[in-house]
Amino acid sequence: MAIQSSFRGNFTMSGESTAGSGRFGTSGLSEVSDFATKYRADIDGLRALAVVPVLLYHAGIPGFPGGFVGVDIFFVISGYLICGMIDADIRNRRFSLGDFYKRRMLRILPALFVMFLVTSVFAYLYFLPVELEDYARSLASALGSVANIYFAGTAGYFDAPAETKPLLHTWSLGVEEQFYLIVPLLMLLVWRAAPRQARLLFAIAAALSFAAAIAVSFRNPTFVFYLAPFRAWELALGALLAIGFFPAPQTAFGKNACGAAGMLLLLGAIFLGSPSAPLLLMISLASIGSTLVIASSEGGVSAIGRLLSLRPVVFIGLISYSLYLWHWPLIVFQRTDQLLLPDSSGVAAKLALVALSVGIAFLSWKFVEMPFRRARTVSKSMVFGIASMATASAVALCGLVLFVKGAPFRFPERVVAIASYLAYDPSQAFRSGQCYLATNRQHLDIETCMTTDARRPNYLLVGDSHAAHLWSGLSAAMPAVNILQATASACRPAAMSVSPLDTRACPRLMQYVFSDFLVNNRVDKVLLSASWKDEDIAGLSETIETLTSRGFDVVVLGPIVEYDTPLPRLLADEILRNSPSIASRTRTAGIRERDRELGRIAAAKGATYLSVYDAVCRDGQCDEFAEGDIPLQFDAGHLTAQGSVVVGRRLSTGLAGQLARADNVVR
Template identity: 70%
Template sequence: MKYRADIDGLRALAVVPVVLYHVGVPGFAGGFVGVDIFFVISGYLICGMIDADIRNGSFSLGNFYKRRILRILPALFVMFLVTSVFAYIYFLPAELIGYAKSLASAIGSVSNAYFAQTSGYFDAPAETKPLLHTWSLSVEEQFYFIAPLLMLFVYRRFPKRARLLFAVIAAISFAAAIAMSMRNANFTFYLTPFRAWELALGAMLAIKFIPVPETTFWKNICGGAGLLLLIGVILLGSASVPLLLMTSLACLGAVLVIASSESGVSMAGRLLSLPPLVAIGLISYSLYLWHWPLIVFQRTDLLFGAESAASTKLTLITLAVGLAYLSWKLVELPFRSMARETSKGAVFGAASAAMGSTFALCALVFFASGAPYRFPQRVVDIGTYLAYDSSAAFRTGRCFISANRQRFDAETCLKLDPARPNYLLIGDSHAAHLWSGLSAAMPQVNIMQATASECRPAVPAERRGGLKACRDVMELAFNDFLVNNRVDKVILAASWKDEDLPNLSATLDTLKSRGIDVVVLGPIVEYAAALPRLLSDGILRDHPALASTKRTPGIRERDHVMSALVKAHGASYSSVYDAVCRDGHCDEFVEADIPMQFDEGHLTDKGAAEVGRRLSAVFGNKLTRTSNVSN
């Protein structure tokens, strides 16, 4: 295929919004669709080259994979090397083990599957995963492996129907993505079968299955519409818009832009061929590789400081562009120039050696338990809570639903006890983390549990995340169980936000009209990062008050507002914040080196036991009064 400067310009239009979105520059809320633009470009270029080579009889699988290795791996491995050094210096043992797993999966071109499986609600946030962005590379690498094999088979066995191949793939993949989006949003986002339609769209354009405009008028209409669509999605879109709608619009825009210059350059093509855009497009691969690790390590305060958020963002962008240029100039270009003079055996051998060595280092991290000798023992002990498993305490998969594939166990979680007062705890994970502590502190009470991830206790159900089961759990609790069974108390708890208060008011009115006694538990103190990480950093930096400087603002004020609101609606209110924080000080440890919380806000089992004890002491009379009346 002949070189097209406009496609390098389109690469710039893809990578710049991704970088700005990740850095946090305002106005680019839809910038993440740049990855989808890359998928369309890759499908167009790769399948176009394969198609041309197969048709003229010059295609070689060995040469194809050799070129892909020289194009992708050298710059990728340099990024891996530098990132791994920083990870070794900074990451606590649990974090280093997680990093090694992500590195091994990236080397094996399956990091998209790894992150799809590990990006649960309680998993470490994206900002702590320096290799998270390799998921998209794994999607492309899997496509590179499968596409030429499929094309060879179909072109030889069914040459007259060869062009239908990618249309069928696109249709099946898109239909599967729609179906999966209703069950598991993570899988839809990360996994190749549900992204293949995007690459297939580019392939369909390359093999001329999709018609292209021939006249100047229609070329300009096509290109202009595509650019407007892309810019509109990038500037006006957001993560709250359904993913498939965003990606569909972005891919359609990319197809229109590429098609507009397929048989002669359009106005959009000329615009994208401007030297500054082409220059960014040339370094776009390296820019994508480097920008995310820089952002992650900057957020750990490991790289550099800045006087303001704006200067930090500008410094990050400048550094990312500088590293990208060096990577392109010193790594990408030299290795790509070796394509003709280097044998396949040498390339495959060097790649295998590099991959094998990296796998061995990852295995060493596992066997060394994350190299704890790098830190003082107290830091290691605190850091173990970064790998804390909350499933037993939360009763995950039974009474706390955190994934669509899980089913609520009503027989266990809503079992009435005729010998004790029965209270029903309803809410999200911030209700679930209190269940064990409240149950232990008040053994005279049967506390039932109906909780789901990011699911506010409201009538009707209010779902904040992508969990479809939220509505089912809330409907069961409010409109089935409470309608058909008598309980002594309903306890509502959640990670309350200001926007939840109108629905909370309506819910309290609904429950009051049914004659149900309600206690609302307020929000708990939260932090900008996982509390064990902050506590460890405070020790390592000799800054004992570090965690207190990272508290999420506004929660104390929200606690006061909620107290007045709940009492105005005739319900009882208990402050979880006050159970943890007093006189401007928040308890960060339960005892010794056991943190109160294992992430930004959720309680450890010991933390839940302590908070449950304090809450029972504060409002125990409110909760047990019914018990005295019943007996």
């Protein structure tokens, strides 16, 4: 899944800095006041524990493979603080929706809008037209508090990578802002209608959210990652602690044991986790760990609480919201435009990003966040009015950018023509939704994609998107062959066991191909193609053995040259910077070596091997254009339709001899 394979770890830190022990179903003004006024330094320290690993993880500093779980830590903190204060104010009969939203706006919007302003200036200066249009859409979504919905809807496999989206991190703000919109109303309703059942009702809501996340994760993990209904249970964990559903430990041993257990879960997720681990597992470890750490200091500071209350740790926690806002745009502009240093992958550039992020975060906290947080005498009407005007003005500018199609007049015509392929739609060439299954909701069109032809040789092309991008080129180069197609996103060609409850497209498709179609149909060749990785070698060997034992002629199509950045972007940069070697310097390492290893394995197992890499690259030089100003590849690795024709023509020569023999048989 493009989503979580390419971007985890955005978070928000916009919760209040006070905490205490408010409860539903109890009374006492002193208890209510304690929650609203008691400062807990350990919670600011917990913010630091989240933001530092995320910053280092995103900057590319090794040693923090699970640093992205900061989002989950902050969701728990927000649920605890916000719901605790709402509970206290409701029971004290002083809760006001207007006052609540005013505080939220003063807390979130000033620093956020400053980041939007600066990021927008850099986007206008550096982004190509397609990129600027995408940025305008994401900005409008963030302004409307629906960034998470926008990014969930644009997280397809062929969408721009995370490293080109400077506002991608605002998805978590969208989740929290939707939480702020719904939860106060829900708590008011429950408090008035069923105060005695309040805690139970919130626990049921949390359980339903978690159950929904589990159910949907099998079918659409992107939605589970981005959308508020499937993240609500994390916020609810903190809320349930704040309202007393979970009892806080009271003895010294209980506090310290609770804090230590929570810290071990958090550190385990951060240092031993992985982006490839199941999403809900990582979320659960971080959320439960955060809840335990907060609970450990509810009735008095635990040993872990004292550790988190150290001044340097608290300082990072205090600036964590601004650090969250600024670190990701800086990383994006450094990686796409070398904003700070020419080598984005170098240690110096990574450390410079970390230092600059912390420095800007401190300035934002001191000169933007703090003054507005102290502006308690400003009227609600003024706050709402200014926020509304600023939002409307920014949305209007986004509309203008879309109206002028990304302001192409900023760049030479050739650059604009090449960069337009950043928005290339491969669905027609790939036969998406029919023969290439891009989502789990799609099903193979057997009549269109898998019908054999008695008058021509039949070749079955099986694999992932790197198989799908070859279909049109091979079909054009070999009109005398009927090329069948069974491909799906991120789907290696191998026999897979499928449970009756599995709704994923790839296992279903491979089960059909290997256990149904190839059992009941004969084809002249089976073409196996994928974006092969080292971990695929064992599975490929087994697949070749299985097919050859059944008498099939197997052809393995190797990996194609790939880049660390979409090729059209690199080609545009070559022109703008007058540096023709930019693309060649950013080729993904290790592919040529893997290509050679796969060739040896295929030959040893009795299969034919065709090197797609050699079809594109010769003598250290790789073709970058299909023809004219049309890039060979539209992203970091997939072929354009014209590129597929070029590569398909070259690969077809490797099949020419066997094709001729097949034609003779037909005749």
